[in-house]
Amino acid sequence: MIHEEPLNQEQCWQAIVTRDRTANGTFVFAVRSTGIYCRPSCPARRPRREQVIFFRQMQEAEAAQFRPCRRCYPQYASAPESQAEMIEASLSLYSNAPR
Numbered sequence: 001m002i003h004e005e006p007l008n009q010e011q012c013w014q015a016i017v018t019r020d021r022t023a024n025g026t027f028v029f030a031v032r033s034t035g036i037y038c039r040p041s042c043p044a045r046r047p048r049r050e051q052v053i054f055f056r057q058m059q060e061a062e063a064a065q066f067r068p069c070r071r072c073y074p075q076y077a078s079a080p081e082s083q084a085e086m087i088e089a090s091l092s093l094y095s096n097a098p099r
């Protein structure tokens, strides 16, 4: 996992692609085209790789003028996982993606 070393962009990207919930709280990602930042497990559609910027802290994303996603609530990244799981559970009702 990602700890205090500099963010490994490739690792971060993989965490996003796989919606790795264990990566929540270790970084957030912002999407240039939307001006929104998310946590790794966000249920929203994956952005294009070249649109993504990684931040270790959500405060850094805020400072860069990005706004928190309204689906994954990255501003509460330290909140219990239950919220993210609830969101994911509701999403899976509408998705046939294999899990």
Ligand SMILES: [Zn+2]
Residues within 6 Å of the ligand: 037, 038, 039, 042, 043, 044, 069, 070, 071, 072, 073
């Ligand atoms: Zn999100």
